[in-house]
Amino acid sequence: MGVRPLLPTSEAGELLELTAEIGAGELAPRAAAAEAEGAFPREVFRTLGRAGLLGLPYPEQHGGAGQPYTVYLRVLEELAAHWLAVALGVSVHTLTCYPLAAHGTPDQRERWLGEMLGGELLGAYALSEPQAGSDAAALSTRAAPEGEGYAITGAKAWITHGGVADYYTLFARTGGPDSRGRGISCFHLPAPVPGLTAAAPERKMGMSSSPTCQLALEAVPAGADQRVGAEGEGFAIAMAALDAGRLGIAACSVGLARAALDLAVDYAGTRTQFGRPVAAFQGVSFLLADMATQVEAARALYLEAARTKDAGLPYTRQAAMAKLFASDTAMRVTTDAVQVLGGYGYTADFPAERYMREAKVLQIVEGTNQIQRLVIGRELCGAP
């Protein structure tokens, strides 16, 4: 459903038109084949970078586009409606820029941030570990003092763009083994770096074009000038980045759900049974009505969270709610789209089944939906 958005500026409208043009011209035609082959579309990210879409919410003085989250998220939604894996890649990349943009020294920003926001480079965000997923504060990758800097040793897991990234925004423990969230620091590691290797990509249920890898780190050298923020400040940075990242997942979820809805509406209008389009049967049209209502409600929720963030107010609760509701919506709507298409929906000749497989990951990444409920509950009732 073509959404004519209420956008804050005319330039935002033009940005969204540009995104739609690139989405239709470069993303949609490649998505199905690249997902079937598991081919990472590096060139597509270069196209997005050259168009200026890889640093939208960051200040212009650092090389970004100075767009509010209400606009950046609409762009993500538009990208996701054409190809979820690419939109998620943009969301992850944007996340990797946050620590340097918000906590880097002027010198660090000068050195690295320009080409990160300018789209020449693609980043990976390395927080999770095999034994530290939802409980990220339990991470055990260690950055031990070594000369003037550090030597980082350990393992990271579920790293989007692992092995193909141009740099890693990585979190490692600089405090003692029991220091939990207080002993974690953030590092900027341009790739390739000796000692850092990516394992073969995970064989996932969907999103096969986007490599997700374990990383092994063996005494990876990092200078003191590659630490972003103070020692021990890393966990707070990671959590702040995740709040923003959750909004990205919410917007991607709405984009995917929108694509599934459009497909279902289109099919229901042309598929004829008992002498009329199946959309003429309430059993189908009510299903479509519920799908559309949920999509719009999810969009309203992420936009409200974005407005709160743009106003500089705390938005942890709203971000968690948006991510929870939008990703559950994506799961429901894509499942219903398969139902509307019937037998065809279950075949790989239509994208409905791919959308359904892709939706599942949205309930898991950047905090499972159970963790989102934990966050919301904590915000309501105070820390346990």
Place this chain on the structure above:
Amino acid sequence: MNIVVLVKQVPDTATERKLSAADSTLDRASADGVINELDEYAIEEGLRLKEAHGGEVTILTMGPDQASDSIRKALSMGADKAVHLVDDALHGSDAVQTSYALAQVLKKIGFDLAVLGSESTDARTGVLAAALAERLGVPQLSLASKVEIDGSTVRIQRITDYGYDRVEGSLPAVLSVVEKINEPRYPSFKGIMAAKKKPVEKLSLADAGIDPALVGLAGATTQVVDFADAPPREAGTVVKDEGDGGAKLAEFLAAKKFV
């Protein structure tokens, strides 16, 4: 190098296009106006030549007020400025008159290289490059799939049915390009912002030194005498295989002169 790219706004080929019943000219209100797709390759080539050799890229458009949207898009791709020839008296001009009007503008603004797409997707006469070269008295390098500039020499590969010809000429020149030549860039968001501030000079007939008697529908050298909607597609032929399917297929293809 002073590069002028000629850009035409045409109705979007993805929508239904019509002629107006009143005067058999294009019904511009019935479809969205977009940059002639083939002109995007000319814009891209102009930008690449500027990036390689320096200079400036000017967009030249003849068309009604709404063509300014297409001019803005060309500027957002990276062109430096634009000249918009806009005058009600131009309405209904045919290819011969259009080449006169645009040649007058090119004489006025000056150029080292005028770059065009191979044709427009609406009128499809494909004669503008040749007509401009003739009127301006400069070499025409047409249907280029590759362009090199060396000093004041332009060398192109001109696509042909059998491969390509190598053609060279000296600047100033008129160049037309084909789709094979490049992959047009998307505008960037920064480009869109910057385009708002780029100069667009609007010229009337008088500004450009164009004789009103030599343009417009009344004096057009060609006339559309009649037109009709394209016939709907006919149903296809189904060849049923009853043991002789192959022979029937071959007969069908032979009858249509495909084999």
